[in-house]
Amino acid sequence: MTDxxxxxxxxxxxxxxxxxxxxxxxxxxxxxxxxxxxxxRQRVEKAIAALNYRPxxxxxxxxxxxxxxxxxxxxxxxxxxPSSAVLHFNExxxxxxxxxxxxxxxxxxxxSLRSAVxxxxxxxxxxxxxxxxxxxxxxxxQGIELGVPLVAVDSSGRSGFHSVAIDQYRGARAAVAHLAxxxxxxxxxxxxxxxxxxxxxxxxxxxxELAARGLVALEPMVGDWSxxxxxxxxxxxxxxxxSLDFTAVFAGNDQMALGLVHALTGxxxxxxxxxxxIGFDDIPESAYFAPPLTTMRQDFDSLGRDILFTLLAxxxxxxxxxxxxxxxxxxxxxxxxxxxRPSLPxxx
Amino acid sequence: MTDxxxxxxxxxxxxxxxxxxxxxxxxxxxxxxxxxxxxxRQRVEKAIAALNYRPxxxxxxxxxxxxxxxxxxxxxxxxxxPSSAVLHFNExxxxxxxxxxxxxxxxxxxxSLRSAVxxxxxxxxxxxxxxxxxxxxxxxxQGIELGVPLVAVDSSGRSGFHSVAIDQYRGARAAVAHLAxxxxxxxxxxxxxxxxxxxxxxxxxxxxELAARGLVALEPMVGDWSxxxxxxxxxxxxxxxxSLDFTAVFAGNDQMALGLVHALTGxxxxxxxxxxxIGFDDIPESAYFAPPLTTMRQDFDSLGRDILFTLLAxxxxxxxxxxxxxxxxxxxxxxxxxxxRPSLPxxx
DNA sequence: ACGATCTGTACCAGATGCGAC
DNA sequence: AGTCGCATCTGGTACAGATCG
Numbered sequence: 001m002t003d004x005x006x007x008x009x010x011x012x013x014x015x016x017x018x019x020x021x022x023x024x025x026x027x028x029x030x031x032x033x034x035x036x037x038x039x040x041r042q043r044v045e046k047a048i049a050a051l052n053y054r055p056x057x058x059x060x061x062x063x064x065x066x067x068x069x070x071x072x073x074x075x076x077x078x079x080x081x082p083s084s085a086v087l088h089f090n091e092x093x094x095x096x097x098x099x100x101x102x103x104x105x106x107x108x109x110x111x112s113l114r115s116a117v118x119x120x121x122x123x124x125x126x127x128x129x130x131x132x133x134x135x136x137x138x139x140x141x142q143g144i145e146l147g148v149p150l151v152a153v154d155s156s157g158r159s160g161f162h163s164v165a166i167d168q169y170r171g172a173r174a175a176v177a178h179l180a181x182x183x184x185x186x187x188x189x190x191x192x193x194x195x196x197x198x199x200x201x202x203x204x205x206x207x208x209e210l211a212a213r214g215l216v217a218l219e220p221m222v223g224d225w226s227x228x229x230x231x232x233x234x235x236x237x238x239x240x241x242x243s244l245d246f247t248a249v250f251a252g253n254d255q256m257a258l259g260l261v262h263a264l265t266g267x268x269x270x271x272x273x274x275x276x277x278i279g280f281d282d283i284p285e286s287a288y289f290a291p292p293l294t295t296m297r298q299d300f301d302s303l304g305r306d307i308l309f310t311l312l313a314x315x316x317x318x319x320x321x322x323x324x325x326x327x328x329x330x331x332x333x334x335x336x337x338x339x340x341r342p343s344l345p346x347x348x
Numbered sequence: 349m350t351d352x353x354x355x356x357x358x359x360x361x362x363x364x365x366x367x368x369x370x371x372x373x374x375x376x377x378x379x380x381x382x383x384x385x386x387x388x389r390q391r392v393e394k395a396i397a398a399l400n401y402r403p404x405x406x407x408x409x410x411x412x413x414x415x416x417x418x419x420x421x422x423x424x425x426x427x428x429x430p431s432s433a434v435l436h437f438n439e440x441x442x443x444x445x446x447x448x449x450x451x452x453x454x455x456x457x458x459x460s461l462r463s464a465v466x467x468x469x470x471x472x473x474x475x476x477x478x479x480x481x482x483x484x485x486x487x488x489x490q491g492i493e494l495g496v497p498l499v500a501v502d503s504s505g506r507s508g509f510h511s512v513a514i515d516q517y518r519g520a521r522a523a524v525a526h527l528a529x530x531x532x533x534x535x536x537x538x539x540x541x542x543x544x545x546x547x548x549x550x551x552x553x554x555x556x557e558l559a560a561r562g563l564v565a566l567e568p569m570v571g572d573w574s575x576x577x578x579x580x581x582x583x584x585x586x587x588x589x590x591s592l593d594f595t596a597v598f599a600g601n602d603q604m605a606l607g608l609v610h611a612l613t614g615x616x617x618x619x620x621x622x623x624x625x626i627g628f629d630d631i632p633e634s635a636y637f638a639p640p641l642t643t644m645r646q647d648f649d650s651l652g653r654d655i656l657f658t659l660l661a662x663x664x665x666x667x668x669x670x671x672x673x674x675x676x677x678x679x680x681x682x683x684x685x686x687x688x689r690p691s692l693p694x695x696x
Numbered sequence: 697a698c699g700a701t702c703t704g705t706a707c708c709a710g711a712t713g714c715g716a717c
Numbered sequence: 718a719g720t721c722g723c724a725t726c727t728g729g730t731a732c733a734g735a736t737c738g
Contacts, residue, residue, distance in 0.1 A: 011709055022722045027711060035720055054470050058409035059709030063727045067406070069471075072450070078431030087426055090452040094464070099471055102420070102450045104438040116442070122402050123417075123447055227636040255633060262636040285603060288575040288610040290638040359728055370703045375730060383701055407728035411708045 010051035019047035030055060061124050069099040070311065071120030075108035075132040079225070080283045081300050082131050085153070088304025089129065096312060101125060108132055110140035117144055127151065127311055130161075133196045149314045151307055155325070156197045162314050164306045164323055168198045171296045171328030172205025175250050175278050178294070178330055180213050183338045184248040184276060189220040190233055190260060192252035196225075199252055202280065206250055218246065223256050230256030234263025247275055247339035254279035254286045254295055261289065261335065272337035282331050292333035299326055358399035367395035378403060405447075409472060417447040418659065419468030423456035423480040427573070428631045429648050430479050433501070436652025437477065444656060449473060456480055458488035465492055475499065475659050478509075481544045497662045499655055503673070504545045510662050512654045512671055516546045519644045519676030520553025523598050523626050526642070526678055528561050531686045532596040532624060537568040538581055538608060540600040544573075547600055550628065554598055566594065571604050578604030582611025595623055595687035602627035602634045602643055609637065609683065620685035630679050640681035647674050 012030075016023040021040060028036050029044040036044075047053070061067045070093055074082060093100045101123055103116035120128055130141060130152040138152055138159045154163035179187050189206045192199030203220055210217045221236075223229030230251060237244065237260075251257035257279035261271050271277055271291055279286060282297035306323045360378075364371040369388060376384050377392045384392075395401075409415045418441055422430060434450075441448045449471055451464035468476060478489060478500040486500055486507045502511035527535050537554045540547030551568055558565045569584075571577030578599060585592065585608075599605035605627035609619050619625055619639055627634060630645035654671045 013709080023709090024711075024723085025721060028721085031711080035718095037720065040720080056410070056709050057471055058406050058415065059727090060711075061406035061727095062404065062410050062709080062729085063711045065727080069449070074435075078426075078428055078435055080426055083426030083431045087422075087452045087454065090450055091454065094451060094467065099449050099467065100451075101417070101447050102438055103442060104435045106435065106439065118402070119442065119447065123405055227633055231636060258633055259636045262638060262640075265638065285575055285606055285633060288579060288607045290610060290613065292610075361728080371729085372704080372731090373702060376702090379730085383699095385701065388701080404728050407708090408730075409708095410710085410728080411730045413708080 009056075010053040012053075012055065014051055015044065015047045015053050018051060019044045065124060066126055067099075067124040068097065069101050069123060069125050071117075071123070071125035071128040072100050072102045073113070073116050073120070073128060073130050073132065074102070074104045075106075075113070075134060075137050077106060081281055081298060082133070084300035085131060085304040085307070088301045089131075089307045090304075092305045092308040096308060098126075098308075108134045108137040108140070110136065113137055113140045114144060117141060117146070121147065127315060129307055129311065131307075133198065135195050135197050135200075138197075149311070151311045151314060153303065153307065154197060155201045157325075162310055162322070164303065164310050165325045166298050166303055167325040167327045168201035169205040169208075171280065171298070172202040172250070173209040174328065174330055175280065175296050176206050176209035178332070179248045179250060179276060179278060179336065180209070180215065182248075182276065182336060185215055185339075186218070186246040187215065187248045187250060188218050188237075188246045190230060190249055190251040190256050191220045191222045192256075193224050194222055202250075202252055223252065225253055225255060227255045227259035227262070230259025230261075231263045232259070234260035235267070238264055238267035238269060244269075244275060248336070249275060249277050251277060251279050254281045254283045254293060257293055257295070257335070258285075258289055261291075261293075265290075272335050274340060276336040276339070278336055280328070286331075287333060289335070291335045294333045294336040295331050296328040297331050298328045302326060357404075358401040360401075360403065362399055363392065363395045363401050366399060367392045413472070414474055415447075415472040416445065417449050417471060417473050419465075419471070419473035419476040420448050420450045421461070421464050421468070421476060421478045421480065422450070422452040423454075423461070423482060423485050425454060429629055429646060430481070432648035433479060433652040433655070436649045437479075437655045438652075440653045440656040444660060446474075446656075456482045456485040456488070458484065461485055461488045462492060465489060465494070469495065475663060477655055477659065479655075481546065483543055483545050483548075486545075497659070499659045499662060501651065501655065502545060503549045505673075510658055510670070512651065512658050513673040514646050514651055515673040515675045516549035517553040517556075519628065519646070520550040520598070521557040522676065522678055523628065523644050524554050524557035526680070527596045527598060527624060527626060527684065528557070528563065530596075530624065530684060533563055533687075534566070534594040535563065535596045535598060536566050536585075536594045538578060538597055538599040538604050539568045539570045540604075541572050542570055550598075550600055571600065573601050573603060575603045575607035575610070578607025578609075579611045580607070582608035583615070586612055586615035586617060592617075592623060596684070597623060597625050599625060599627050602629045602631045602641060605641055605643070605683070606633075606637055609639075609641075613638075620683050622688060624684040624687070626684055628676070634679075635681060637683070639683050642681045642684040643679050644676040645679050646676045650674060 012023045012026050016026045105112050127148050128150045150161045152161045152163050155165040155168040191203050221233045279293045279295035282295045286293040360371045360374050364374045377389050453460050475496050476498045498509045500509045500511050503513040503516040539551050569581045627641045627643035630643045634641040
């Protein structure tokens with residue numbers, strides 16, 4: 001008697017009774033199957049409306065083994081890029097009448113990843129989307145027998161999964177090209193962590209663009225995306241003293257660029273007079289840094305939508321050509337400029 | 349024959365057969381019910397492991413009418429605070445063996461909110477979590493017959509729903525107190541949008557703290573959380589000319605503080621020498637702004653966990669005392685300092 | 697006779713193949 | 718042939734009854 005009065009929801013049988021048909025005729029109407037007389041369909045639909053009937057997804061999922069749910073796995077913290085992509089993906093999915101079940105994890109340990117996948121699988125998700133920065137995340141999932149398609153954000157394009165991506169490589173080349181075009185010849189790279197596919201692609205682009213121009217690549221510094229790591233390397237670089245062995249830095253993301261600039265200016269260098277800095281991502285804050293940061297804008301919104309688009313194509317079993325990767329766009333602001341006058345031979 | 353070989357998952361009957369018991373006994377061990385001989389339990393567990401059996405949530409949900417799923421609604425863009433909270437909430441939920449079905453929307457129009465709620469309800473979620481900045485979001489949901497508990501992040505505490513919050517009011521007072529303690533008497537406020545509950549609470553805190561100290565409150569500027577709006581107001585303020593009518597600004601969030609500082613310094617003012625600025629949130633970038641931003645840190649991680657904690661309590665039907673709101677913590681960096689020398693009467 | 701242990705069967709709310717009009 | 722209904726199935730849980738020491 002405690003909760004017996006719990007809103008008893010109408011079932012397909014209630015609808016059938018009210019409409020004066022059998023329950024499977026109702027089922028036909030629900031699923032838009034043929035062979036239902038228009039008049040009958042009308043009656044059923046009226047009954048459905050009258051009872052405010054909604055089919056039970058549980059019962060439906062049980063028998064169809066399909067849930068109209070997509071599993072979404074994300075790894076990493078609340079960064080602007082992934083967060084945007086998630087939001088837009090989610091909205092697109094809802095518009096396509098898919099529910100999305102989310103499993104996020106701060107760290108991407110293989111074990112937790114695997115258990116997240118299993119959790120989703122157990123929910124009968126029809127597909128899995130993986131938005132993970134770490135290469136290891138893809139590897140960890142590789143081994144699992146999924147049974148459903150998986151779409152990953154994978155700029156390396158070598159995961160074997162269906163993938164969507166932003167062309168990090170071309171973005172990086174464009175960034176370096178911008179610097180080189182300004183006259184810089186000694187362009188360092190402050191890279192993201194080695195386990196990040198995006199970071200690797202950007203390193204590759206940086207290296208190739210330098211090579212294509214006959215410029216030498218100094219050993220890249222590898223940070224962890226955080227402003228703190230940018231600050232650390234900036235401080236280390238500044239210790240070189242008054243004359244630096246470079247005139248420009250291509251930072252792997254805007255946060256590291258921020259930390260870097262902060263360290264540099266803290267040591268008496270001026271950006272961009274003494275050194276130019278270009279970032280990557282174009283987070284909303286970048287335009288208001290001091291100086292406003294030149295950076296490569298990534299269209300995360302479209303990325304999110306593209307993920308769903310790809311997913312739908314895969315689910316529809318189309319031999320999806322795949323969405324071509326977008327190319328980041330150069331946003332020129334005030335942190336880049338021509339290099340300082342050719343430095344005179346460094347005295348003792 | 350196309351997909352008949354689709355990984356046939358083991359059912360409770362398969363386990364029963366392998367263990368030599370009835371499926372019902374298997375159900376008992378699954379649900380930790382008594383009256384199962386230890387030896388039998390062992391056999392069943394071995395069979396479960398051998399078949400890698402996992403109960404079907406669909407079947408279970410069908411009969412129990414419980415889905416072990418929580419619906420999560422978020423509104424707004426990919427901001428640091430909400431994103432963090434979502435991530436931590438999600439992880440906590442998974443640890444509590446709850447799935448979370450997400451419905452995010454960039455804008456919080458009543459219609460889309462309502463349809464999101466219905467979508468989740470149809471999925472038989474056991475509860476709904478609402479992480480929305482806009483007051484209107486709560487109002488829109490008020491009218492809906494939910495049938496399940498709803499926990500909202502609501503710093504106003506007047507929504508009628510179960511709520512979790514960070515004490516924006518006390519945070520704001522602490523921010524103003526910091527400024528006042530430094531000797532400032534003319535403290536302006538750059539507020540968040542009027543439809544944000546947090547923004548309103550901060551305005552209230554700012555006003556009350558000023559009043560408590562016998563200081564006058566100049567009309568607050570209301571921005572939209574974006575650095576651009578901060579920049580806009582900063583520019584406007586700077587137009588006042590060499591002598592400003594204030595010595596400190598309490599910004600509603602770090603982004604607006606960033607834009608504000610950028611505008612001020614662009615017009616020849618120095619922070620904190622000429623004007624002190626304090627932000628709110630402590631986003632990861634704040635420590636590397638120029639100058640590093642003094643701000644009020646909000647513990648979004650704990651907020652996310654508290655949401656789940658509260659939800660669990662509500663679901664357990666406890667007369668939840670509720671988690672007491674956390675108080676933001678003052679983080680003193682370099683954007684605040686004592687006010688400039690008492691300004692001499694302004695000449696013509 | 698009786699409590700611990702286990703089994704049989706009904707049931708949740710739909711989808712679907714086959715047969716009947 | 719076009720409409721519609723009956724029976725059966727999905728994979729679990731719940732409750733009553735059977736078995737055994």
